[in-house]
């Protein structure tokens with residue numbers, strides 16, 4: 001079977017009618033033909049194919065080898081896939097790539113499995129850093145080192161005595177520092193806790209333990225020099241887009257973007273360094289100037305596009321501040337927090353809604369989701385828009401009523417894809433009953449809601465194969481099962497990670513499935529996830545990733 005793109009469809013998706021006179025379709029020949037593949041298209045009309053013909057970054061035709069190979073003229077490059085599995089490129093619908101990229105550029109990645117490993121990584125960076133300058137780390141997770149205790153000030157002093165050391169926890173709410181860093185921040189054993197923060201002490205000696213939480217980290221932020229240039233932001237995007245491409249991701253959403261991030265994506269793209277398409281949300285703080293400049297959701301091109309306005313309703317799941325209707329396990333008076341009031345959400349939401357923006361609101365707990373839905377329902381009632389595609393960022397803890405309202409509104413949830421697998425140990429604070437209502441892909445899909453794959457990197461891992469395993473098995477890396485009622489099939493998880501992500505950014509006609517006329521964004525895998533034991537999905541190697549017909553990663 002073969003679908004060759006019809007002339008009008010193909011040209012209709014190109015940049016305007018000028019393409020018609022310059023490149024008549026009679027001369028449209030593929031530059032590249034991938035053949036002998038096991039292609040899962042995520043297109044219900046033609047779910048399987050063997051070969052894909054690509055021209056100028058788009059899919060020209062796909063079908064059997066016999067049907068597609070004959071299109072290849074002498075100049076076309078042919079690649080024999082040797083039976084390898086091909087899927088559409090994955091779409092990460094909520095993460096923080098530009099911001100993470102800058103962190104990777106300046107900081108040591110402390111996602112390591114022992115204190116000794118962290119010490120040696122910090123020591124190595126210090127050796128390349130002039131004495132007295134800060135050595136920074138991030139992604140440290142005290143629950144993931146083999147030592148069974150958190151980092152202490154002595155560990156960091158022993159590793160790096162002559163530089164101030166500052167390491168952020170993966171969750172982003174606590175920091176771990178050495179003696180020189182505390183000295184530079186003006187903190188002694190006697191310094192009182194600032195409002196809304198905590199400086200930890202060794203209970204036996206009363207001396208600083210090395211850890212500071214919440215607003216206490218501001219004391220360090222004041223003295224760590226902020227020397228991030230426009231070039232650094234571009235370099236950060238270059239670096240992170242390379243990391244994403246390596247795992248099979250071809251599009252990502254910057255979920256809390258700023259004008260600086262938007263510029264960084266444009267700079268990287270112009271320099272030919274952007275390997276992953278970006279849908280760049282804009283934080284509500286900047287919405288007035290954006291609207292004044294005539295900018296709204298959708299402005300941009302296939303590579304860099306303005307996304308939704310971002311609002312924040314409640315707190316976090318991993319750090320247990322999401323707003324719940326029933327208290328956290330073992331903390332009878334703790335229901336989590338609301339970050340913005342309903343009236344504030346409505347005021348900003350109305351501005352954006354009237355100006356034609358999509359809105360994405362961070363809403364984790366059932367109370368947070370309820371509040372956000374009430375705001376969206378009111379906006380639609382007062383000023384109905386045909387297809388606003390309201391987004392519920394994370395949308396973690398649901399019930400039947402919330403699901404029905406999400407469906408009625410046509411809203412899009414972006415639940416954490418890898419939390420069950422990667423952060424399972426943090427889920428016990430919710431209890432098994434509630435886990436069956438969290439990251440609730442089964443409930444969303446059964447209701448006909450187009451939920452997405454979303455890593456929230458850096459807090460969550462972005463590897464798509466890990467997302468598949470997490471969503472299909474609901475099992476963490478130690479073998480514990482969390483909320484088994486929400487299991488979905490591998491095929492469903494692939495749809496969630498591809499076409500649903502495209503829909504969430506109004507780009508379902510551009511990408512998210514392999515169809516003639518769409519961009520040639522795909523991933524070549526070492527094994528077929530549909531034939532794999534679900535407990536080993538995460539080990540499937542990515543052999544190559546392609547975006548717009550060019551390899552963005554080759555193993």
Ligand SMILES: [Zn+2]
Nearest residue numbers: 094095255456
């Ligand atoms: Zn986020």
